[in-house]
Amino acid sequence: MHTSAFRNLLYNLVRRDLTVRYKSTVLGFFWSFIKPLALTAIFYAVFSLVLHMTLNETRVPYALHLLAGMLAWSFFAGSTSEAMGVMLLNANLIKKVKLPLVVFPLATVISHLVHFLLGMVVLLALMIIAGLAPGPQCLLIIPIIALEAVLAFAIALILSALNVFWRDVGSIWEVLTTAWFYVTPIIYPFYAVTPEISKYGGRWLEWVYLANPMTPIMIALRRFLLYGSLETIDPKKLEILNIQLINSLGISIVVTGVIFFIGWNVFSKFSRSFADEL
Numbered sequence: 001m002h003t004s005a006f007r008n009l010l011y012n013l014v015r016r017d018l019t020v021r022y023k024s025t026v027l028g029f030f031w032s033f034i035k036p037l038a039l040t041a042i043f044y045a046v047f048s049l050v051l052h053m054t055l056n057e058t059r060v061p062y063a064l065h066l067l068a069g070m071l072a073w074s075f076f077a078g079s080t081s082e083a084m085g086v087m088l089l090n091a092n093l094i095k096k097v098k099l100p101l102v103v104f105p106l107a108t109v110i111s112h113l114v115h116f117l118l119g120m121v122v123l124l125a126l127m128i129i130a131g132l133a134p135g136p137q138c139l140l141i142i143p144i145i146a147l148e149a150v151l152a153f154a155i156a157l158i159l160s161a162l163n164v165f166w167r168d169v170g171s172i173w174e175v176l177t178t179a180w181f182y183v184t185p186i187i188y189p190f191y192a193v194t195p196e197i198s199k200y201g202g203r204w205l206e207w208v209y210l211a212n213p214m215t216p217i218m219i220a221l222r223r224f225l226l227y228g229s230l231e232t233i234d235p236k237k238l239e240i241l242n243i244q245l246i247n248s249l250g251i252s253i254v255v256t257g258v259i260f261f262i263g264w265n266v267f268s269k270f271s272r273s274f275a276d277e278l
Contacts, residue, residue: 006100013107018114033119036070043070043187055189056237060226061130064123068222069186071119076152076214077177079112083156084163084170087274094274101271105156113149127229137228144220147249151213151256157263161270164277184214190239207248213255216248 040063047053048062055062083105087094090104120141124134163169185193197206210216219239227233235241240248 006103009099010103010107010110013103014111014114017107017111021111033071033115033122036074036119037067039074040067040070047187053188053192056191057227057230057233059230060132064127064130064132064226065189065222066187067123067126068225069218071116071123072148072218072221073181073184073186073214074119075112075116076148077181078115079109079152080155080159081173081177082112083108084159084173087160087164101274102157102267105160105267106153109149109153109156112152113145116145123225127226132226132229134225135228135230137224140224140228141221144217144224144249147253147256148214148217150260151217151252154256154260154263157267158259161267164270164274180212180214183209184212185218185239190215190219207251210244210248211251211255213252213259216245216252219245220249 044063044066047066053062055065086104086108087101093099094101124138127134159169159173193209194206197209223238223245227238
């Protein structure tokens with residue numbers, strides 16, 4: 001398939017996903033923001049109002065810290081979970097027409113990316129209301145979001161391929177994403193767990209924790225978006241020192257690259273039998 005034809009197909013699939021998702025709903029797109037906002041409210045009530053969790057940098061509201069993480073996680077978890085069943089959903093089309101099958105998980109990730117970006121616009125508006133006008137560093141979230149999108153697509157390739165042959169993948173992934181959520185600094189800042197990590201495993205275990213590709217993505221997203229709006233800041237109040245963040249992002253890029261390589265090869269191998277299996 002020519003590049004232009006592939007782009008047209010991808011565009012139509014993304015548009016279909018966006019249209020069908022909110023067909024016959026009153027609030028439309030806002031449902032994609034209401035869900036992470038509702039989870040943010042629940043976690044805020046538990047961790048801030050009940051457990052009295054606060055950030056070292058008090059100028060950054062914990063609610064915005066939490067919402068930024070929830071939006072990013074909702075994009076990752078939502079796109080990978082939905083992409084898992086995309087081949088089954090398009091089984092009739094796959095069996096009848098010869099298509100580049102990679103377009104289906106890619107379209108799913110892009111449609112969720114659109115919702116994520118729209119949610120980020122709402123978050124930026126809330127930041128301005130809270131007195132945290134985005135600074136020039138805000139532009140650095142673009143490569144961070146791109147990295148997360150590649151990671152989501154890489155995992156989507158693996159899940160969408162395996163789920164065609166083994167339907168247990170859905171249940172396994174649900175458990176894994178729940179565990180992954182809690183080992184990623186979303187509802188808590190990174191420095192809240194480093195003392196315990198160092199106590200049980202020393203410095204090396206901290207780097208193992210940072211090898212979770214979503215950890216530096218979350219930290220960097222908040223750093224450039226929320227903390228970048230502050231004119232001056234004490235480095236001790238940051239989640240992680242700048243040099244450590246750069247190093248951990250490098251690890252995240254390498255891990256994401258490895259996952260993408262595995263995902264592409266798994267998808268390429270299994271996709272040859274999709275039509276027969278479906």
